[in-house]
Amino acid sequence: QVQLQLWGAGLLKPSETLSLTCAVYGGSFSNHYWTWIRQPPGKGLEWIGEINHSGNTNYNPSLKSRLTISVDTSKNQFSLKLSSVTAADTAMFYCARVGEQLWSFDYWGQGILVTVSS
Amino acid sequence: QSALTQPASVSGSPGQSITISCTGTSSDVGGYNYVSWYQQHPGKAPKLMIYHVSYRPSGVSNRFSGSKSGSTASLTISGLQAEDEADYYCSSYTSISTYVFGTGTKVTVL
Numbered sequence A: 001q002v003q004l005q006l007w008g009a010g011l012l013k014p015s016e017t018l019s020l021t022c023a024v025y026g027g028s029f030s031n032h033y034w035t036w037i038r039q040p041p042g043k044g045l046e047w048i049g050e051i052n053h054s055g056n057t058n059y060n061p062s063l064k065s066r067l068t069i070s071v072d073t074s075k076n077q078f079s080l081k082l083s084s085v086t087a088a089d090t091a092m093f094y095c096a097r098v099g100e101q102l103w104s105f106d107y108w109g110q111g112i113l114v115t116v117s118s
Numbered sequence B: 001q002s003a004l005t006q007p008a009s010v011s012g013s014p015g016q017s018i019t020i021s022c023t024g025t026s027s028d029v030g031g032y033n034y035v036s037w038y039q040q041h042p043g044k045a046p047k048l049m050i051y052h053v054s055y056r057p058s059g060v061s062n063r064f065s066g067s068k069s070g071s072t073a074s075l076t077i078s079g080l081q082a083e084d085e086a087d088y089y090c091s092s093y094t095s096i097s098t099y100v101f102g103t104g105t106k107v108t109v110l
Helices: none
Strands: A003-008 A018-025 A033-039 A046-052 A057-059 A067-072 A077-082 A091-098 A105-108 A112-116 B009-012 B018-023 B035-040 B047-050 B064-069 B072-077 B086-093 B099-101 B105-109
Touching (some): A003 A091, A003 A105, A003 A112, A018 A033, A018 A091, A018 A112, A046 A067, A046 A077, A046 B099, A057 A067, B009 B018, B018 B086, B018 B105, B035 B072, B072 B086
Antiparallel strands (some): A003 A018, A018 A077, A033 A046, A046 A057, A091 A105, B018 B072, B035 B047, B035 B086, B064 B072
């Protein structure tokens, strides 16, 4: 069974850098893209970006200038960094697996609430 | 990239069928058969219900079905049950190798 577990700082001040890591347990790490998705409180889902085991990335154009997604294949982990955060970045952040040849998100982490407040 | 358009809310009585629409463009929904649907209960992570427009993952009830016509995809829930009350989101792969979600639909079982 595939499990995704994420962690990181839950409270940030404006202008700081958001940093989250997601660890993958079970299944194949190298056969998939791994993605980040966020959801502001009471609002809809927003796709952030994805990475594969080779480090190939695709980013949401609206976040690209502040976004870095990286991978550590030795630990089956991938990470998200979002710089210069504002209150508008307050959201539940999820990591998820892109199903092989599915172009959809078949396994999700539990989510972590990140709040940006002065 | 703009969010795909979904109705804010849809409701139905137990046993009835409801359909949720998801409208995009030729650069996303209309251009690829990579539309998926997710169910999200309050406080929970989303769950994949439909992929590739109309395919169900193992374990998902056959009361859930998907279709697409042009740039509009649809999710139909038949035999509506109380447990189906949740938020539903569509998603599509796009022409710039990204994904875009729909605005979300709250399903209420009357």
